[in-house]
Structures are given as C-alpha cells and as structure tokens.
Amino acid sequence: MQQHKLLLERVGGRCLKLISPPARLGRLRSRLPSASLYEFSPSDIELGQRLGTSRVLNLASSRVAEQQAPLATDITSLEQLTSSQTASQSQQSGVEARIFTGKLVGGDLAGVPVLLKAYPNRALGDADVLAANELTAHDSLQSWRGGSPCICRLLGGFMAQTGASAGEQWLVFRDDGSxxxxxxxxxxxxxxxxxxxxxxxxxxxxxxxxxxxxxxxxxxxxxxxxxxxxxxxxxxxxxxxxxxxxxxxxxxxxxxxxxxxxxxxxxxxxxxxxxDVSDEALFGGATLGDIWDRGSISADNPMKxxxxxxxxxxxxxxxxxxxxxxxxxxxxxxxxxxxxxxxxxxxxxxxxxxxxxxxxxxxxxxxxxxxxxxxxxxxxxxxxxxxxxxxxxxxxxxxxxxxxxxxxxxxxxxxxxxxxxxxxxxxxxxxxxxxxxxx
Known part of the structure; x- marks a missing residue:
C-alpha cells in the first residue's frame, strides 16, 4: 500500500520490523506503529487452506436490514449476522477480504501458524484504507501492555507486488482458532x-x-x-x-x-x-491514521x-x-x-x-x-x-x-x-x- 507505506528496517531472517519515525513528526513519534509488527513478504508465508471470504461491513444500529443475511456455517462466506444492522459504503462497494490459513517460514517467527486476510486491489473502493485502518487499530491496542487475550493478535502484513495478487494488502494474524x-x-x-x-x-x-x-x-x-x-x-x-x-x-x-x-x-x-475516539481524534488533532495514510493532517482523510x-x-x-x-x-x-x-x-x-x-x-x-x-x-x-x-x-x-x-x-x-x-x-x-x- 504505497500511500500507507511503513518505515522499516531489516532485523534478521526475512522479517522487517517497524522503526521510529523521523524527527519531523515530533510529539507523535510514540503513536506510530510499534516494534511488535512486522512487514512480511509472500516468501515468508507457506499458504494453507482458503477458508472463504469475509465481507467488510460497517454496522449501524439505527435501522433494520431489509434483506436477511445468509447463515454462515464457518469462516467461509462470513456475513455479519447482526446485519440485522445495516452495512454502509463498504458493503455497497463490494469490499471482500479472502481468508487463508498458513504458517510462517524463515526468520525469527518460523513455524508460527497464521490466519491471512487478503484485501483486494486498491481499485476496489476503500480496500486500502480499510486494510490500513485495521492494521492501525490492532497496533494501537497491542501496544498497550501487550493487548488483550480476547482480541486477535496481528503480527504484521505485506503488499503483494507481482502476479494476479499485485497491489493486494495482506494482514497476517496469529492463528489461535478460526x-x-x-x-x-x-x-x-x-x-x-x-x-x-x-x-x-x-x-x-x-x-x-x-x-x-x-x-x-x-x-x-x-x-x-x-x-x-x-x-x-x-x-x-x-x-x-x-x-x-x-x-x-x-x-x-x-x-x-x-x-x-x-x-x-x-x-x-x-x-x-x-x-479512534481519543481526545486527539475527537477534537480534530492528528491521529495515527492521519499520519499513516497521508503523512500530513487532512480534514478529508480517508481514515476519518x-x-x-x-x-x-x-x-x-x-x-x-x-x-x-x-x-x-x-x-x-x-x-x-x-x-x-x-x-x-x-x-x-x-x-x-x-x-x-x-x-x-x-x-x-x-x-x-x-x-x-x-x-x-x-x-x-x-x-x-x-x-x-x-x-x-x-x-x-x-x-x-x-x-x-x-x-x-x-x-x-x-x-x-x-x-x-x-x-x-x-x-x-x-x-x-x-x-x-x-x-
């Protein structure tokens, strides 16, 4: 995701670890991605079974859905079954992420089982922004005392550079159950x-x-x-x-x-x-998403x-x-x-x-x-x-x-x-x- 490109350094093996931002970001330095996230390459992943697709939905509690969502019997064909609640622009633009199992090979995380969520190419609606926002949210939560055992652990991600998947954003989660x-x-x-x-x-x-x-x-x-x-x-x-x-x-x-x-x-x-409903976000200040997405503060930022x-x-x-x-x-x-x-x-x-x-x-x-x-x-x-x-x-x-x-x-x-x-x-x-x- 070129417009969401991370600042990285190689730390051994084939994994890349996030580093501190340049001094120009000043007081926001501590809010940039933590060193617990990695940028992977496709060669770091041994792809396993495709589990299906997950439609990315934004749910609203104000109205009842006019159509009944199908009952998902596994992670395959994931629909938020409380839709019940209504889906916003992402559902309308057809953003669907493919879900796979896999494991890491090489580097300091070799052998770790993972779940992979592949967002489609940026040409499809807000796919890039959604992927960046999901990564940002997990990083924000994980950076606080190691996160919560009741929230999936994000290990990092990568952008596919070649082939049919070129331009797709892939998020890599630890597989603690699918x-x-x-x-x-x-x-x-x-x-x-x-x-x-x-x-x-x-x-x-x-x-x-x-x-x-x-x-x-x-x-x-x-x-x-x-x-x-x-x-x-x-x-x-x-x-x-x-x-x-x-x-x-x-x-x-x-x-x-x-x-x-x-x-x-x-x-x-x-x-x-x-x-993000922190004081900075609600009072109009810079958020991690603002910096990450554009490198500058913008009122029409896609994250907002x-x-x-x-x-x-x-x-x-x-x-x-x-x-x-x-x-x-x-x-x-x-x-x-x-x-x-x-x-x-x-x-x-x-x-x-x-x-x-x-x-x-x-x-x-x-x-x-x-x-x-x-x-x-x-x-x-x-x-x-x-x-x-x-x-x-x-x-x-x-x-x-x-x-x-x-x-x-x-x-x-x-x-x-x-x-x-x-x-x-x-x-x-x-x-x-x-x-x-x-x-």
Whole structure:
C-alpha cells in the first residue's frame, strides 16, 4: 500500500520490523506503529487452506436490514449476522477480504501458524484504507501492555507486488482458532434439535450427560463466550477504540466443541471500521491514521471518512460535543453486543432454522422496543424457543434484564462494557457449572 507505506528496517531472517519515525513528526513519534509488527513478504508465508471470504461491513444500529443475511456455517462466506444492522459504503462497494490459513517460514517467527486476510486491489473502493485502518487499530491496542487475550493478535502484513495478487494488502494474524461464533451457533442449533452436544459423539457417553445436562453445558459455553467477548470490547473501549462491526462472524473461537468448555478462548477481530475516539481524534488533532495514510493532517482523510456514518447518526441523535460523541460510539458498540447476545442465546439454544439475526433485531428493537417483558412473554409462547427463554431467565430473569439494557433505544441508558461484565447474568460465567447426569 504505497500511500500507507511503513518505515522499516531489516532485523534478521526475512522479517522487517517497524522503526521510529523521523524527527519531523515530533510529539507523535510514540503513536506510530510499534516494534511488535512486522512487514512480511509472500516468501515468508507457506499458504494453507482458503477458508472463504469475509465481507467488510460497517454496522449501524439505527435501522433494520431489509434483506436477511445468509447463515454462515464457518469462516467461509462470513456475513455479519447482526446485519440485522445495516452495512454502509463498504458493503455497497463490494469490499471482500479472502481468508487463508498458513504458517510462517524463515526468520525469527518460523513455524508460527497464521490466519491471512487478503484485501483486494486498491481499485476496489476503500480496500486500502480499510486494510490500513485495521492494521492501525490492532497496533494501537497491542501496544498497550501487550493487548488483550480476547482480541486477535496481528503480527504484521505485506503488499503483494507481482502476479494476479499485485497491489493486494495482506494482514497476517496469529492463528489461535478460526472457528466463528456464527459457526458454533449453527452447530449448536442442530445439536439442540437432536438433544446432542457440539463435539465428539463419544463425549456424550464419557460425560454421562442427560438431556438437561447437555443444555446446561451449552448455556455455560454461550455464557463463557459472551463474557470473553465483553472483556475484549471493554479493553477496546478502555483504549478509546470502537469496534463498529461486532457480530457473530467477527468473533473467533479456539474450539466449538462443548467438551472443551474450560479451554474456550474467544478473540475479536474484523477491525476494519474501528474508530479512534481519543481526545486527539475527537477534537480534530492528528491521529495515527492521519499520519499513516497521508503523512500530513487532512480534514478529508480517508481514515476519518470511515467513521462518517457513525457521526451522522450521532448528529441525528442530537450529539454534537466531542465527549458525548465518544459515549454515543461506546453505546453503539453495546447495542451490537446486545444483538450478539440475543443471537447466541436463540440460535444456539433453538432448533436450527427457527430464528435468525434480522428477525431477532426486529423483534427486540421494533415490535417490542424497550418492552422486554412483552418480548419475553411472546417468546415463551413459542415452543421452539423454550430453551433460549429459560437461558435468559436464569437468576430471576437477569438475562432479559441485561438484554433490555443493551438494546435500549435511548443510547444514554445503555450500560458500559465494564457494567455488562459486572452484571449478574454474565457473572454466572465465572461460577461453578453443574450438569445433570444420567443414572
């Protein structure tokens, strides 16, 4: 990406490490890319399996999608299934990134398994800007105390110079698991319909779980997943970063087998539309994206344009001052996380095909907007959703309470990510889990 070209030096092997910027950048020196990121070349990568494509979406909480997104069953054909929320210019311009597995060869990272996200040539819309923004966001998060275990680790990237891929931007992530929350939910819906589990068939016999025990284990898996998602989002917000694309396809798991509950690790990715809401960004000062993209400060910078839909909706909501814009952005992410909670609860704990993301958003934000008691009663009347209703009703209906707060139509009343983590419903993820076993 020539206009996003990084400052580099060779550090051994075939990996290139980022170095400090020239003195002309003055006080912004510490905000340039950290030494933890590498520029690779194609020869540093042994390409593995192509997993599919990921459509880069910017999600908005203001409207319900007119068309239902297809249900992704793996990282293949990733659609943000909370779209439900509407996609902005990137979806309209058709920006899709190809996803591959692979491993590094040569250099000091040889043998490390990786996931690769290949953005198309810059001729296709904002592909270059999206790739640069995603790299910038990860660098900003990773440079703070090593980052969060609940956010994917970016190792670096490269631009393909020759062949059919010439001009494409490739981001290189450490492969800590490529299964999506969307894929897990689809498998779990199938298992719910047959009173089974997600994982090896012999797990049932080994664990001796009865039907109720299997559902309890699925509930525990979903709770643990959602708790870690909120941990990742809370970390982003603590670093004054918004996600803006949070959905079941933007969450990766190291396993979708419920036998591995204690080893489950969730990681957030898809930060192409991440927004910097630091004081510098909100008050019009230089951001890393500004420097990176053009080498100078510009009001029409492409990095700033990526957040235009968010700030347009903020203006419609009567938000004009910088600090309120930041809080509006946090609340927008919480809305997306609330839709994700609803998706995981209903799709994983209901028979496959009985409910989907767009239907859930219409149900909770249009039909029964801000009336979660009425929504619960409506769901209770449908036998297909009985297990999902029971899940959200745990602890004196605490799940419904949290869901209602996260989806509140008044953004000022939505909880923070930290408040969600301390809510009684998500705190259940930290307690001991017991399962009913067959005699």
């Amino acid at each position: 299964r999506t929350a969307a894929a897990y939910a689809a498998k779990a819906g199938d298992a719910t319909a047959r009173n089974g589990v997600v994982g090896p068939d012999n797990f049932l016999a080994a664990a001796g779980l009865g039907n109720q025990g299997r559902i309890q284990r699925r509930q525990a898996f979903v709770l643990r997943m959602m708790f870690q998602i909120m941990q990742g989002l809370a970390f982003m917000h603590s670093r004054q970063r918004l996600h803006q694309s949070l959905g079941p396809a933007s969450v990766l798991l190291n396993t979708r087998g419920e036998v591995d509950l204690d080893e489950l690790q969730v990681r957030i990715w898809d930060l192409a539309f991440s927004v 344009r990526l957040a235009s839909e968010l700030w347009r909706r903020a203006k419609q909501a009567g938000v004009f001052d910088a600090r309120s814009r930041r809080n509006f952005g946090y609340a927008d992410d919480i809305f997306a996380a609330g839709l994700l909670l609803a998706f995981l609860a209903f799709v994983a704990l209901s028979p496959a095909g009985s409910i989907d993301g767009p239907t859930l958003q219409r149900l909770f934000t249009v039909t029964f907007a801000d009336d979660m008691d009425a929504a619960r009663q409506y769901c209770e009347a449908d036998d297909r959703w009985v297990k999902a209703v029971a899940f959200l009703s745990r602890g004196s209906k605490t799940g419904w309470d949290l869901l209602g707060a996260m989806l509140n139509s008044q953004w000022q009343l939505r909880p923070t990510a930290d408040s969600c983590l301390n809510h009684p419903f998500l705190r259940l993820a930290l307690g001991p889990t017991t399962y009913n076993r067959e005699a």
